[in-house]
Amino acid sequence: MAYMDHAATTPMLSEAIEAYVAAARDVGNASSLHAPGRRARRTVEESRERIAAALGARPSEVIFTGSGTESDNLAVKGIHWARRDRAAGRNRVIASAVEHHAVLDSVRWLEEHEGADVTWLEVDAQGRVPVEALRSALDGAGDQVTVVTAMWANNEVGTLQPVAALAALAAEAGVPYHTDAVQAVGQVPVDFAASGAAALSISGHKLGGPTGVGALLLGRDVPCTPLLHGGGQERDVRSGTLDVPAIAAFAIAVEAAVKTQEETAGRLSALRDDLVSRVRQAVPDVVYNGDPADRLPGNAHLSFPGCEGDALLLLLDAQDIACSTGSACSAGVAQPSHVLLAMGADDDRARSSLRFTLGHTSTGADVDALVAALPGAVERARRAAQRS
Amino acid sequence: MSGGVDSAVAAARAADAGHDVTGVHLALARNPQTYRSGARGCCTLEDARDARRAADVIGIPFYVWDLADRFHEDVVDDFVAEYAAGRTPNPCLRCNEKIKFAAVLDRAVALGFDAVVTGHHARLGADGLLRRSVDLAKDQSYVLAVLRRDQLDRSIFPLGDSTKAQVRAEAAERGLAVAEKPDSHDICFIADGDTRRFLAERLGEAPGDIVDARTGAVLGAHSGAYAYTVGQRRGLALREPAPDGRPRYVLSITPVSNTVTVGSAEMLDVSEVAADRPVWTGGPEPDGPIECEVQLRAHGEVVPATVEVAGGRMLASLRRPARGVAAGQALVAYRPDPAGDVVLGSATIGTRD
Numbered sequence: 001m002a003y004m005d006h007a008a009t010t011p012m013l014s015e016a017i018e019a020y021v022a023a024a025r026d027v028g029n030a031s032s033l034h035a036p037g038r039r040a041r042r043t044v045e046e047s048r049e050r051i052a053a054a055l056g057a058r059p060s061e062v063i064f065t066g067s068g069t070e071s072d073n074l075a076v077k078g079i080h081w082a083r084r085d086r087a088a089g090r091n092r093v094i095a096s097a098v099e100h101h102a103v104l105d106s107v108r109w110l111e112e113h114e115g116a117d118v119t120w121l122e123v124d125a126q127g128r129v130p131v132e133a134l135r136s137a138l139d140g141a142g143d144q145v146t147v148v149t150a151m152w153a154n155n156e157v158g159t160l161q162p163v164a165a166l167a168a169l170a171a172e173a174g175v176p177y178h179t180d181a182v183q184a185v186g187q188v189p190v191d192f193a194a195s196g197a198a199a200l201s202i203s204g205h206k207l208g209g210p211t212g213v214g215a216l217l218l219g220r221d222v223p224c225t226p227l228l229h230g231g232g233q234e235r236d237v238r239s240g241t242l243d244v245p246a247i248a249a250f251a252i253a254v255e256a257a258v259k260t261q262e263e264t265a266g267r268l269s270a271l272r273d274d275l276v277s278r279v280r281q282a283v284p285d286v287v288y289n290g291d292p293a294d295r296l297p298g299n300a301h302l303s304f305p306g307c308e309g310d311a312l313l314l315l316l317d318a319q320d321i322a323c324s325t326g327s328a329c330s331a332g333v334a335q336p337s338h339v340l341l342a343m344g345a346d347d348d349r350a351r352s353s354l355r356f357t358l359g360h361t362s363t364g365a366d367v368d369a370l371v372a373a374l375p376g377a378v379e380r381a382r383r384a385a386q387r388s
Numbered sequence: 389m390s391g392g393v394d395s396a397v398a399a400a401r402a403a404d405a406g407h408d409v410t411g412v413h414l415a416l417a418r419n420p421q422t423y424r425s426g427a428r429g430c431c432t433l434e435d436a437r438d439a440r441r442a443a444d445v446i447g448i449p450f451y452v453w454d455l456a457d458r459f460h461e462d463v464v465d466d467f468v469a470e471y472a473a474g475r476t477p478n479p480c481l482r483c484n485e486k487i488k489f490a491a492v493l494d495r496a497v498a499l500g501f502d503a504v505v506t507g508h509h510a511r512l513g514a515d516g517l518l519r520r521s522v523d524l525a526k527d528q529s530y531v532l533a534v535l536r537r538d539q540l541d542r543s544i545f546p547l548g549d550s551t552k553a554q555v556r557a558e559a560a561e562r563g564l565a566v567a568e569k570p571d572s573h574d575i576c577f578i579a580d581g582d583t584r585r586f587l588a589e590r591l592g593e594a595p596g597d598i599v600d601a602r603t604g605a606v607l608g609a610h611s612g613a614y615a616y617t618v619g620q621r622r623g624l625a626l627r628e629p630a631p632d633g634r635p636r637y638v639l640s641i642t643p644v645s646n647t648v649t650v651g652s653a654e655m656l657d658v659s660e661v662a663a664d665r666p667v668w669t670g671g672p673e674p675d676g677p678i679e680c681e682v683q684l685r686a687h688g689e690v691v692p693a694t695v696e697v698a699g700g701r702m703l704a705s706l707r708r709p710a711r712g713v714a715a716g717q718a719l720v721a722y723r724p725d726p727a728g729d730v731v732l733g734s735a736t737i738g739t740r741d
Contacts, residue, residue: 310451310453311495311499314410314449314451314499315499315500317449318410318449333415333452333454333456334454380498380499380500381499383498383499384494384495384498384499386498387494387495387498
């Protein structure tokens, strides 16, 4: 099996599994006052400190959530609500056009159901938000903007955004800047304080931790209205009994991913470059999407002219190669990716794309398997597309 | 795999037989919410989920193929156009002809598959002949008879030797959750089953006359001739009863004059049927008259007949008159056979002269 879909989820690190199992054998609600509760609380707080130290944040800035999606929803909706209610006439969200659906659909929901005004930041052909686009969006309108959101690294095409420059512009205008860094941690250096962001989303299962846990790094002075009300466990911004085993494993995984980031990036980008150049030899008209250099090290996003991505996926799947069309499903049917369309691709190119993402278990044998299977699959997929 | 019990068991049997099987669910609705909902349908999200679960249980890969555009053009638009032309189409037959054993089959073959397996109740054995299912109440050979030789050669129907009850029992034994799922009956793309309203929304109001076949007298008015089907008795809203006091039936629909012609039950009787674009899969095209049986609509009665080909049309002389013969339906010729009646050929019934 050649697993080339690490951006969807990556295998848990063995040290994270061990931390999970150890904590899962124990009892204790981190909010309880007795000894087992204090033990659980200690695990949570040590985990919080671990994550903060690894990502350049203060422990009090780490808010545990149930997923990257929840972190994105909390940041976008929570900051928008809180700041909208603090100043009359402040009702505008600025978001990049290539966000993950967790952000994209939150912004659309605010627009449709909460009457928010939205400025979408268009991207260039590589999928990058031009810094000038944010400058002109904020120009003279900063006091009407509740939140700016633009991801650290694109989950589909892997392009890195100029986060520091965008954050600086937002800070200059006095607007909190949120960035979805779910794909970035462990792949590229991520430092919350140095980035200048006011809020940053991360997820456990994208970096070797468990599914079902995430965090929002949220500056102490950034107002944020909760999505979930209840026990107020996390700074009164997020309620819900803390998942101690998942948090323990998540923290171990973040620490390990950050510690090995440089080495991982070097290894994965070499492997990825090898993949791209060998696919190019096998399928000369392949299109390499995104920025060829300034991108996630494990990401290769390719369009195969004349093919449908789903047909290629089926054929590769039959040969034990797991990849993704990289686009969202609607009723199980792949829709052309909003990211590719925002980059100026037409429907056909968007539908002809596959995303291969490498991670900590990837080897040269995976690339060999792909390169062996791909030409036949492309030929068949082209024949199938011509018939329909 | 529609999400129903038949295709799930068909897939399981094909996998058991040693085939390398991949499950495919067809997304046919451009907007799934507009199609029929609940457990009766073949087009809903719930059905896609049922199909996926069945594939999991069987242990085969599963994908959703988006054929909404093709389905809309070849089946839904055709359905509306046929009604507008005064004919009564069979969309399931058209879906088999254009989608399941054409668009899907072509794509599958191009991707390296050998055949399409479906849960239709019909037999297709090593002799290549299409026969009725052992379960005559569920037999679907009528809506498959339109398939050409090259389509049948790449089709597998694993259920033809079983009754529906046996299929359900087997599904339960195999642990398939769809074992008790109700059969689907209605047209999958008409959400509420109201065909008349569906057509009215697409074809608009087109008021015209309802006339007496014998006298030509105007007996009533209609708001769209497409809403009527040959043999229909109810809903005519005629101004006065017939002189003989007996019920009147729709005999024909004439789009050019936008009239619906009605008459007595006897006038519905048809002894000669002409049908277009014949397909012969039970053997070569006959070069003279043959004695056989014909079926003139889905689940309709079977009538002994003499069938021949003339001028590229299939002509059937019925031994006893049939009623409710509607243009647009299929005329399917069968050869009676103890091992299952064999489909000889099929053609589309033309407008009555």
